[in-house]
Amino acid sequence: MQHHEAHWLFRVYAYIWDGVDWLFPPTCGGCNRAGYRWCPSCADETHPLTGPLCEICGIPLPSPGLCTACKRERPAFRALRSWSAFQGPLRNAILLMKYRFDLGLVCALTEAMLPFLNALPWPVDLVIPVPLSERRYKERGYNQAELIARSLALARGWECRPETLVRARDTLSQVGLSAKERRENVRGAFRADEAHVRGRSVLLVDDVATTGATLSACAQALLDGGATEVYALTLARALPAHIPGHPLHDFEPHSTTPIKEV
Ligand SMILES: [Zn+2]
Ligand SMILES: [Zn+2]
Numbered sequence: 001m002q003h004h005e006a007h008w009l010f011r012v013y014a015y016i017w018d019g020v021d022w023l024f025p026p027t028c029g030g031c032n033r034a035g036y037r038w039c040p041s042c043a044d045e046t047h048p049l050t051g052p053l054c055e056i057c058g059i060p061l062p063s064p065g066l067c068t069a070c071k072r073e074r075p076a077f078r079a080l081r082s083w084s085a086f087q088g089p090l091r092n093a094i095l096l097m098k099y100r101f102d103l104g105l106v107c108a109l110t111e112a113m114l115p116f117l118n119a120l121p122w123p124v125d126l127v128i129p130v131p132l133s134e135r136r137y138k139e140r141g142y143n144q145a146e147l148i149a150r151s152l153a154l155a156r157g158w159e160c161r162p163e164t165l166v167r168a169r170d171t172l173s174q175v176g177l178s179a180k181e182r183r184e185n186v187r188g189a190f191r192a193d194e195a196h197v198r199g200r201s202v203l204l205v206d207d208v209a210t211t212g213a214t215l216s217a218c219a220q221a222l223l224d225g226g227a228t229e230v231y232a233l234t235l236a237r238a239l240p241a242h243i244p245g246h247p248l249h250d251f252e253p254h255s256t257t258p259i260k261e262v
Pocket of ligand 1: 028029030031032033038039040041042043089
């Protein structure tokens, strides 16, 4: 595999994973095919979101501008962008990462999204993942958003400080809540450590975004802690079932749209 366009430390890391793959052949995180962490056909099926996007929250729109949700209430992040839609092999890979601690898959996905990451024009001083609740962290033993954030930061030579943002209180699962209920559920749920965020431009990282409510609540905590600006990046975006093909007038997640665990 070619490990270009990445910081040298990440290239070393990626070559180590090539060695591990040689010793212990992996299966593809998207389709279970033997011999790959992320196989060529899953790579082919995973496209960056294209066409006009909401300038702030990054959902596809019929024409450039802001979506109605962002016009009504501005999110705290300056922009949210996602590599690809939450469907097909990428959805499989993300669900797999929730219960299997798989650094090899995270590394492979980081490489696959590197051209997308490199094209984002954002100033980044610090990378911070969306934190899990302490209870869920104990159940799972790791935070998949943190694995992704660390890997992206390594690929770009950015500093990553997961401990800087914590959940100040427990929240309900966002599953099945309306966009408004989601915002209220997570409002004020996070707290940032001023000592590390003050005066810095922060890249917030998660696996999936749905309405962006959790990312916005995190961004607000970071701004309250003195961050100059916050950008948000996720591997995938859960899109309403009626995209593409219909003009999008609003973004209320469909009940079948999966599903950001909190
Ligand atoms: Zn595959
Ligand atoms: Zn928007």
